[in-house]
Amino acid sequence: MAGRRRTGALVLLAAVQLTASACAWPGGTPEIPSSHPAPRDAANDRIGALFLGSADGPRMCTASVVSSPHRNLLVTAAHCVETLDRGREEGLVFAPGFRDGRTPYGTWPLTGITVDGRWTAAEDPEYDVAFLTVAGVDGQEIEDVLGGNRLGTGRGFDLPVSVTGYPNDSEEPITCSTRTASHSPTQESFRCTGYSVGTSGSPWLTADGAVIGVIGGYQQGGFEDQVSYSVAFDARVAELYRRATA
Known part of the structure; x- marks a missing residue:
């Protein structure tokens, strides 16, 4: 995977x-x-697992909420979301605070991935970072719920x-x-x-x-x-x- x-x-x-x-x-x-x-605390609940499709799907990587003007941003590694052999991963969701199969804050679908072009072109390890935007849930942005x-x-x-x-x-x-x-x-x-x-x-x-x-x-x-x-x-x-x- x-x-x-x-x-x-x-x-x-x-x-x-x-x-x-x-x-x-x-x-x-x-x-x-x-x-x-x-x-289990507020700081660790800002950290979660990235899944493919849903929280019942394959677990991919770890991500966390980072403060941003639109209050909807995560940070992770670029190789978690885009590779030369698979391209850009589609259908990823973020489950903050995931434990024992439970998603206490639900799942947040990704709506955007930002990586450096030098990662996209050649997987240059100097640019193995990605920022991810997530959709709001129930009228709230993720940073409104968890902080960042x-x-x-x-x-x-x-x-x-x-x-x-x-x-x-x-x-x-x-x-x-x-x-x-x-x-x-x-x-x-x-x-x-x-x-x-x-x-x-x-x-x-x-x-x-x-x-x-x-x-x-x-x-x-x-x-x-x-x-x-x-x-x-x-x-x-x-x-x-x-x-x-x-």
Whole structure:
């Protein structure tokens, strides 16, 4: 299924990735923290699962509500919603706060997808971010119901974040408190176990409620579940946001 974060790579590929990732932390590799079930609260309810067709259909990725002028915007990874082999996914719905098969806030159909043309043309990992617009439900926009996280750009690396997402093998979201690191000048990473298939698009949230990354980018988020990546949220992402909210 397209749009899912890859795992279970060959041992050689995993070893190469681990070596590269360890270099991103000055002074050596720290102990890797473990994810745990995410508590039910307002912040985590802004995060949900993307499904194909309906909440009974295939689960694709994770997305979250981001504040916008029209109050109808989500952010996720571009590979969750458009790939070269499948084209743009049609019929996606967002289920915020999804747990144990339940959709406490209903499902919100996507009405638009904004990705950079360099992702569309060649799946350039430097542009693996997407903004999604969703239709209103019962006369309300999604941000009116759930609130939204501010978009944070240009904040650099080595920041404390919490990352919450939906592994496909779990009926509830997981979360982890960790720190970002520089994988390259334009890609960031974090270490925590458990971020397997389905967690692409999971937001990286600072303590002041800003989303500064989503699982994706390098290796579409990572070849194994202990190290995850994101495009650094910088001017590229700010410009994409401007397009999505124009």
